[in-house]
Amino acid sequence: MSGEVLPGEAPAVLPGLLDTEAIRKDFPILDRTVHDGRKLIYLDSAASSQKPRQVLDTLQSYYERHHANVHRGVHVLAEEATALYEAARDKVAAFVNAPSRDEVVFTKNASESLNLVANMLGWADEPYRVDASTEIVITEMEHHSNIVPWQLLAQRTGATLKWFGLTDDGRLDLSDIEQVITEHTKVVSFVLVSNVLGTVNPVEAIVRRAQEVGALVVIDASQAAPHMPLDVQALQADFVAFTGHKMCGPTGIGVLWGRQELLEDLPPFLGGGEMIETVTMHSSTYAPAPHKFEAGTPPIAQAVGLGAAVDYLSGIGMDRIAAHEHAITEYALRRLSAVPDLRIVGPVSAADRGATLSFTLGDIHPHDVGQVLDEQGIAVRVGHHCARPVCLRYGIPATTRASFYLYSTPAEVDALAEGLEYVRGFFA
Amino acid sequence: MYQDVILDHYKHPHGRGLRSGDAEVHHVNPTCGDEITLRVRYEGGTVADVSYEGQGCSISQASASVLNELLVGKDLGEALGIQATFLELMQSKGRITPDEQMEEVLEDAVAFAGVSKYPARVKCALLSWMAWKDATAKALGEAAWEAAGQERRTA
Numbered sequence: 109m110s111g112e113v114l115p116g117e118a119p120a121v122l123p124g125l126l127d128t129e130a131i132r133k134d135f136p137i138l139d140r141t142v143h144d145g146r147k148l149i150y151l152d153s154a155a156s157s158q159k160p161r162q163v164l165d166t167l168q169s170y171y172e173r174h175h176a177n178v179h180r181g182v183h184v185l186a187e188e189a190t191a192l193y194e195a196a197r198d199k200v201a202a203f204v205n206a207p208s209r210d211e212v213v214f215t216k217n218a219s220e221s222l223n224l225v226a227n228m229l230g231w232a233d234e235p236y237r238v239d240a241s242t243e244i245v246i247t248e249m250e251h252h253s254n255i256v257p258w259q260l261l262a263q264r265t266g267a268t269l270k271w272f273g274l275t276d277d278g279r280l281d282l283s284d285i286e287q288v289i290t291e292h293t294k295v296v297s298f299v300l301v302s303n304v305l306g307t308v309n310p311v312e313a314i315v316r317r318a319q320e321v322g323a324l325v326v327i328d329a330s331q332a333a334p335h336m337p338l339d340v341q342a343l344q345a346d347f348v349a350f351t352g353h354k355m356c357g358p359t360g361i362g363v364l365w366g367r368q369e370l371l372e373d374l375p376p377f378l379g380g381g382e383m384i385e386t387v388t389m390h391s392s393t394y395a396p397a398p399h400k401f402e403a404g405t406p407p408i409a410q411a412v413g414l415g416a417a418v419d420y421l422s423g424i425g426m427d428r429i430a431a432h433e434h435a436i437t438e439y440a441l442r443r444l445s446a447v448p449d450l451r452i453v454g455p456v457s458a459a460d461r462g463a464t465l466s467f468t469l470g471d472i473h474p475h476d477v478g479q480v481l482d483e484q485g486i487a488v489r490v491g492h493h494c495a496r497p498v499c500l501r502y503g504i505p506a507t508t509r510a511s512f513y514l515y516s517t518p519a520e521v522d523a524l525a526e527g528l529e530y531v532r533g534f535f536a
Numbered sequence: 537m538y539q540d541v542i543l544d545h546y547k548h549p550h551g552r553g554l555r556s557g558d559a560e561v562h563h564v565n566p567t568c569g570d571e572i573t574l575r576v577r578y579e580g581g582t583v584a585d586v587s588y589e590g591q592g593c594s595i596s597q598a599s600a601s602v603l604n605e606l607l608v609g610k611d612l613g614e615a616l617g618i619q620a621t622f623l624e625l626m627q628s629k630g631r632i633t634p635d636e637q638m639e640e641v642l643e644d645a646v647a648f649a650g651v652s653k654y655p656a657r658v659k660c661a662l663l664s665w666m667a668w669k670d671a672t673a674k675a676l677g678e679a680a681w682e683a684a685g686q687e688r689r690t691a
Contacts, residue, residue, distance in 0.1 A: 472594075473568075473570075473591075473592055473593035473594065474568075474593075475568050475570075475592075475593040475595075475656075475657070475660065476593045476594045476595075479537065479538075479654075479657070480538070490568070491567065491568055491569070492569065499569070505568075505569035505570075505571075505591060505592075506568060506569050534538070534543075535543070535546075535547075535594065
């Protein structure tokens with residue numbers, strides 16, 4: 109029924125929308141103005157989301173009332189800080205439906221999570237070891253954080269790096285899946301939702317093929333965890349990485365979920381305090397996972413803040429957030445495709461698609477688009493979005509990207525469409 | 537930031553297109569993918585031509601057009617002086633308001649004063665100017681380049 113709405117005609121109600129009026133009250137920053145009193149329209153949540161009061165208050169109260177180092181000391185604050193930090197692990201484990209809390213490793217961001225896996229596999233014994241006789245498979249739509257660690261691993265071990273290409277409409281080209289993933293493949297690492305194209309990838313087909321050949325599966329869920337229910341058991345992956353700051357949490361906290369037996373079998377990456385069992389001057393033994401992978405004082409407040417973010421998102425409901433974003437995406441695709449000379453880079457329908465829309469606007473350079481939108485208070489991202497191979501694939505130097513979240517409204521979509529019309533006129 | 541002068545140069549660029557030259561360089565701004573291929577031709581100590589082809593934002597394209605308009609026909613020493621003044625303006629973080637003397641040297645290029653307030657865009661404005669300096673050094677050889685710089689400093 110929403111399909112009947114004509115471009116330029118704001119619908120009274122989109123199906124599935126959240127009560128954004130109430131939600132926006134939780135995000136103080138959304139009230140601010142920029143450039144001499146213009147209302148901020150924040151359409152850059154794929155780069156980093158804003159934070160609700162509930163997360164900010166948790167951070168403040170942690171530091172004001174409970175801070176000490178974790179897992180050491182017997183005093184009250186040390187015990188409270190440890191309890192809060194480990195409670196955050198419980199919350200994250202429940203959020204992704206992990207079979208065990210010990211499968212949740214805290215890192216500083218998704219990049220570190222992915223580097224951790226790549227390094228573990230380089231140092232691992234058989235059957236996991238990546239070496240010159242093996243292959244690593246990624247895709248052409250990965251963020252640099254899921255390309256470069258694998259390039260480094262391939263360079264250091266002599267392994268061959270292979271990848272899936274992209275179709276013209278912004279999907280993974282799996283037509284040659286049996287040639288790309290072979291019996292030599294040791295690990296397949298791919299993004300669940302593209303940070304440029306918005307594409308939601310067909311996990312099942314890739315995982316099935318990887319399992320056939322006995323390859324490990326790593327999923328970069330950085331653009332999925334904030335926006336949709338995430339169930340690591342349903343995904344049937346071996347590792348899942350995501351970051352806190354894109355899902356209403358603080359910066360400086362990321363997550364690596366890994367299957368328990370893998371975390372037990374694989375060697376540590378960083379050595380230091382916290383990750384050991386016993387240390388002599390000759391050798392050490394290691395703490396069980398997840399602590400084996402958390403050397404040094406962890407980002408305690410940030411983990412606690414992520415726990416609060418998970419509570420906040422779960423309180424609203426990830427399925428409701430996904431429905432809201434789907435409605436916004438449908439509406440935004442319709443409004444934007446009516447802007448002359450605008451070309452969506454990525455799927456043009458909202459099916460299997462997240463709320464991240466990249467586009468070009470005629471010959472106008474994205475930096476100019478972004479700057480003139482900013483003058484109107486509209487914050488978008490411009491450039492190659494740390495996924496330069498995607499731009500190369502589609503023969504464009506850069507894109508403008510608008511990304512939406514649970515606090516985004518149809519009125520903001522309208523403002524973007526009108527802003528883009530203004531940009532066109534400005535450079536005409 | 538987007539002065540009319542800048543938009544005019546962007547929409548109607550001066551001297552765009554590659555023509556014969558003594559040296560060619562290709563410069564890229566990795567943060568945004570702006571690119572320029574630029575050639576210089578010298579006749580004696582005079583900038584006979586600056587020709588260029590590129591893609592990028594309005595700031596980088598307009599800046600190349602202004603460069604062509606300002607530098608072609610000038611002595612190398614004078615051209616270097618203009619380049620240095622433009623560099624100073626662009627690195628001023630918005631703290632320099634061009635005075636009459638600067639306006640006389642930079643002409644249309646003073647319109648970029650506002651761009652200097654945007655750190656992300658300063659590189660766009662400087663792309664062609666850095667390419668020109670590089671191409672000139674390549675065309676004339678390091679010795680002539682040093683001599684021209686010396687002459688300018690003592691002038």
